[in-house]
Amino acid sequence: xxxxxxxxxxxxxxxxxxxxxxxxxxxxxxxxxxxxxxxxxxxxxxxxxxxxxxxxxxxxxxxxxxxxxxxxxxxxxxxxxxxxxxxxxxxxxxxxxxxxxxxxxxxxxxxxxxxxxxxxxxxxxxxxxxxxxxxxxxxxxxxxxxxxxxxxxxxxxxxxxxxxxxxxxxxxxxxxxxxxxxxxxxxxxxxxxxxxxxxxxxxxxxxxxxxxxxxxxxxxxxxxxxxxxxxxxxxxxxxxxxxxxxxxxxxxxxxxxxxxxxxxxxxxxxxxxxxxxxxxxxxxxxxxxxxxxxxxxxxxxxxxxxxxxxxxxxxxxxxxxxxxxxxxxxxxxxxxxxxxxxxxxxxxxxxxxxxxxxxxxxxxxxxxxxxxxxxxxxxxxxxxxxxxxxxxxxxxxxxxxxxxxxxxxxxxxxxxxxxxxxxxxxxxxxxxxxxxxxxxxxxxxxxxxx
Amino acid sequence: xxxxxxxxxxxxxxxxxxxxxxxxxxxxxxxxxxxxxxxxxxxxxxxxxxxxxxxxxxxxxxxxxxxxxxxxxxxxxxxxxxxxxxxxxxxxxxxxxxxxxxxxxxxxxxxxxxxxxxxxxxxxxxxxxxxxxxxxxxxxxxxxxxxxxxxxxxxxxxxxxxxxxxxxxxxxxxxxxxxxxxxxxxxxxxxxxxxxxxxxxxxxxxxxxxxxxxxxxxxxxxxxxxxxxxxxxxxxxxxxxxxxxxxxxxxxxxxxxxxxxxxxxxxxxxxxxxxxxxxxxxxxxxxxxxxxxxxxxxxxxxxxxxxxxxxxxxxxxxxxxxxxxxxxxxxxxxxxxxxxxxxxxxxxxxxxxxxxxxxxxxxxxxxxxxxxxxxxxxxxxxxxxxxxxxxxxxxxxxxxxxxxxxxxxxxxxxxxxxxxxxxxxxxxxxxxxxxxxxxxxxxxxxxxxx
Numbered sequence: 001x002x003x004x005x006x007x008x009x010x011x012x013x014x015x016x017x018x019x020x021x022x023x024x025x026x027x028x029x030x031x032x033x034x035x036x037x038x039x040x041x042x043x044x045x046x047x048x049x050x051x052x053x054x055x056x057x058x059x060x061x062x063x064x065x066x067x068x069x070x071x072x073x074x075x076x077x078x079x080x081x082x083x084x085x086x087x088x089x090x091x092x093x094x095x096x097x098x099x100x101x102x103x104x105x106x107x108x109x110x111x112x113x114x115x116x117x118x119x120x121x122x123x124x125x126x127x128x129x130x131x132x133x134x135x136x137x138x139x140x141x142x143x144x145x146x147x148x149x150x151x152x153x154x155x156x157x158x159x160x161x162x163x164x165x166x167x168x169x170x171x172x173x174x175x176x177x178x179x180x181x182x183x184x185x186x187x188x189x190x191x192x193x194x195x196x197x198x199x200x201x202x203x204x205x206x207x208x209x210x211x212x213x214x215x216x217x218x219x220x221x222x223x224x225x226x227x228x229x230x231x232x233x234x235x236x237x238x239x240x241x242x243x244x245x246x247x248x249x250x251x252x253x254x255x256x257x258x259x260x261x262x263x264x265x266x267x268x269x270x271x272x273x274x275x276x277x278x279x280x281x282x283x284x285x286x287x288x289x290x291x292x293x294x295x296x297x298x299x300x301x302x303x304x305x306x307x308x309x310x311x312x313x314x315x316x317x318x319x320x321x322x323x324x325x326x327x328x329x330x331x332x333x334x335x336x337x338x339x340x341x342x343x344x345x346x347x348x349x350x351x352x353x354x355x356x357x358x359x360x361x362x363x364x365x366x367x368x369x370x371x372x373x374x375x376x377x378x379x380x381x382x383x384x385x386x387x388x389x390x391x392x393x394x395x396x397x398x399x400x401x402x403x404x405x406x407x408x409x410x411x412x413x414x415x416x417x418x419x420x421x422x423x424x425x426x427x428x429x430x431x432x433x434x435x436x437x438x439x440x441x442x443x444x445x446x447x448x449x450x
Numbered sequence: 451x452x453x454x455x456x457x458x459x460x461x462x463x464x465x466x467x468x469x470x471x472x473x474x475x476x477x478x479x480x481x482x483x484x485x486x487x488x489x490x491x492x493x494x495x496x497x498x499x500x501x502x503x504x505x506x507x508x509x510x511x512x513x514x515x516x517x518x519x520x521x522x523x524x525x526x527x528x529x530x531x532x533x534x535x536x537x538x539x540x541x542x543x544x545x546x547x548x549x550x551x552x553x554x555x556x557x558x559x560x561x562x563x564x565x566x567x568x569x570x571x572x573x574x575x576x577x578x579x580x581x582x583x584x585x586x587x588x589x590x591x592x593x594x595x596x597x598x599x600x601x602x603x604x605x606x607x608x609x610x611x612x613x614x615x616x617x618x619x620x621x622x623x624x625x626x627x628x629x630x631x632x633x634x635x636x637x638x639x640x641x642x643x644x645x646x647x648x649x650x651x652x653x654x655x656x657x658x659x660x661x662x663x664x665x666x667x668x669x670x671x672x673x674x675x676x677x678x679x680x681x682x683x684x685x686x687x688x689x690x691x692x693x694x695x696x697x698x699x700x701x702x703x704x705x706x707x708x709x710x711x712x713x714x715x716x717x718x719x720x721x722x723x724x725x726x727x728x729x730x731x732x733x734x735x736x737x738x739x740x741x742x743x744x745x746x747x748x749x750x751x752x753x754x755x756x757x758x759x760x761x762x763x764x765x766x767x768x769x770x771x772x773x774x775x776x777x778x779x780x781x782x783x784x785x786x787x788x789x790x791x792x793x794x795x796x797x798x799x800x801x802x803x804x805x806x807x808x809x810x811x812x813x814x815x816x817x818x819x820x821x822x823x824x825x826x827x828x829x830x831x832x833x834x835x836x837x838x839x840x841x842x843x844x845x846x847x848x849x850x851x852x853x854x855x856x857x858x859x860x861x862x863x864x865x866x867x868x869x870x871x872x873x874x875x876x877x878x879x880x881x882x883x884x885x886x887x888x889x890x891x892x893x894x895x896x897x898x899x900x
Contacts, residue, residue: 007517007519007580007582009570035525035526035563036522036526036554037552039522039524039526040522041519041522041563041567042521047519068497068498069457069491069494070492071491072485072491072604073604074486074556074589074604075485075486075489076485076486079485094549096546098591099593102486104486106546113485113491117491117493121457121459121480130457132494139524153524
C-alpha cells in the first residue's frame, strides 16, 4: 500500500477525552473514530488489525475442532424469556421494539439462541460432542462507556458453545478451549494468564478469565509469579486427547492466579512470599462450564445410549476480539507510539523513502515494495513528499515492527537500513538481504486471508 | 471436514413457509435457520458460503484500489437529521432508544457516517481520490420479510463510498465500481447485468442496478438479448485508467437493459424484435453517482488547487452479500438440490465412502482427504454409516460441484469415480488422477482466507 493513496488520518494532538494509552494511541494512529458514546468506526488501519485478530481466532478455533457459524445481532425477546434472562439482565441489555411492536434485543451473548438451534436439530448422543462458535458484533448498553474499544458498547466478540453428553465430556471441551486460547493469545504476542474468576450473568461454577497484566487493567489480580514463566510455545496438541488437554489445563491453572472476585488471602499466603504478586489485569477472554443450566430451562435434551432423554452439558467461551486491540497496545507501546507484535501487525514493514522524487531512491523503494508483495508480505510505503522526521514519527506512531529506510547516500553503497521498532536497532544491508530477513521473521507469523 | 463431526442438519421435508426455491434449499441443506421474522442464523454450511462471497468481494474491491474499513451497526440519529433522511426514511428504519434516551438507529446504509468521517479528516484535494468501503450487517425493518435471505430484515452488505474533486473524477469512480462488480459476480459464477435503474432513497441521477435473471426475481426487466453474450472474462484491467474503465462501462451499458422503473417502450422498440426480451431479475448490487447531495448537506468540502473550498463529489456502491447466496441458488440448482459454482462452493469436493468400515475403502478415503487438504482444497468426507443412496442425496442437496465415490469394487481395479454435480457425468480414474483433476479445476477459483 502506498501511503499517498491510503486513508491514515493520524492526529498530532492527544485527544482530551482519552484517559488510557491504548485509547489515545488508537485515536492518534487513525485506527478508530468515535461515532457515538462507546461506538466506533474502524478506520482502515484499525480494521486491518481487527481482521487479523479475527482470523487468528478463526484459525485456532478450527484447529481445535470447533465449527464456525454466525448468529444475528438482533434476536427476539421470546428465547430470553424462556431462560429467564430477559428480566434478569438489567439495563445493559439494549431492548428494541420493531415496527410490529415485537420485543427484540441486540444480543450481548447467545446461549439462548444456540441452545434453540441445538434443540431444534439434535436429538441423539451420536451427534455429540459438538462445539460451534461465531465472531459477531455484540452490544452492551454500558452506563458509562470509556477507555475506547476496551469498554465500548458495540464490540466484536468470539463466543463459542459446547454441547456434550456428560459433565466429563464437557470438562474436556472446557480444557480444549483453555488450550486453544493459550495458543491464540500467544500468536498475538500476548501473555494472557488464566485466572479463577466469577461467572456473573452467564452462570455456572467452573470459569477462568484470561487476563493480560497491565497497569490500566480494570481488575485487581493476585498470582504466583511462577505463572508468568509458563509459555505454550509451538507444542503440537491433539485436541481430541483428554489427557493432553487436561495436562495443559493443570499446568497453567494449578499455581495461584485469581481475580479479586475469587481471591483467597489464606491460600495466597501459601505461595512463597517472594513469588506473591498483586497487579492489575485486562480481561481478554473467559471460559465457562455451566452444566445443564440452559438445557434444563430450554429443554435441550438428547437420547443417550440407553434411549433415555438427558439434558446436554454445556459451556460457553468468549474472546473479546475488538477489545484485544486495546489490550495488545496497553501491553506493547512506548512514548512514540504502538509496537505491534509480528502476529497482528497491520502491515509487515514500512518503507521510508528519505528523498521522494529522487529517481534512484524511488526505484529502490518500488523494487522493495514489489519484492515484499511477491513474498506474500504487505508493506506500507511512505511515498509522500514529507520530511524524513515526519515519516519516521508516523511509522513509530502506527507501530509497524520493521522499517526499511531508503536514501540516496545508502544506495550509493548498495545498502538500505532495516530498523526494529521494538529495540530501535538498525542494520545496514543490501535491499535483497532486508527482504530475505523479513521473510524469515514472518515465516512463523502468517495469518490466512484478509 | 468429516461429516460425522460437522453440524449439517439437512431436512427431508420441504418447509412449508418457503415460497421460492433458494429459500427451500437453504433450509433443507441446513444452511440457515430463521430466528425471528426475516432474521436468520447462518449455520456452518451457510456461513462458509457467506464468508467465501465476502472474501471475493474484499479481494475485488482491494484490487480496484478501494480501502476496507468498518462502521458500526448502530448510529446516532443526529447525523441522519443533518442529511434530512432521519425523517424521510420511513418505517423501514429501525429506530432505537438507548438507556440514556438517545435516539439511535440500526444503519440501513452509511452515507452520513462516512461523510462525517471524511469531513473530520480530509481538507485538501491532494488527498483525493478516495474510496472506502465496508462489509457489515445492516437492518431494514421490512413490513413483510420473505424469500429467506433474499428479503430479510438483517442482511450483510458491502457498501462503498467514493470522494472525488470533480464530477468527472467521480464518474471514473462509478465506472471503476462497475468494472469491479462485473468481475466480482463472474467469479461467483453469476451473470449480473447492469441495468439502468431508479435511485430511490439514496438519491442522484446516475445509477445502475446489477440483476441476475431468474423467474423468481422481484423486478421486471427489459433487455436486448445481446447483453447476455457479454462476458468480462480474465481481462487485466488498470483501474486507474479512465479510458479502460469507461470503455468497459460503455461496452456493458450501451445496449438496452432496464428495470421497469426506467423502462421506455419507444427506445426498447428500436431493438431488433428477435432480440427484445422481457424477464424477471434479482437485484444483487447497485452503483450510484449522486454528486454533492450529502457533501452539501453535511459540509464535506476540500480546498481545491486554487485554495477554494468546494464540496466533494460522491457516489455509493452496494453489493448484497447475504442476498447473493439466494441469487446464486436461484440461478444454479436442479430438482435434487443446489449446484454451487466452483468459486463459492463451501467445500471443493465431497468424498463418499460406499462401504464405511471396510478397511480398504476407509483408507482410500482418508488418503484422498489428506491429499486434497495438502493441495489447499477442502473436502467434505461423508464418513457416516449410511446407505450409499442417502449419502448421494445429501451431496446432491448441498450441491458440492464435484464428488469422489470410493467403493471396494472400484478399488479392486485401482479406481474411484469423479462425478460432476452439474452434468451428472462420472469418470473412473486412479485416486491420484482425481486429486490432480480437482487441483486443475480449482486453479482459477482460489479465494483467500476463511
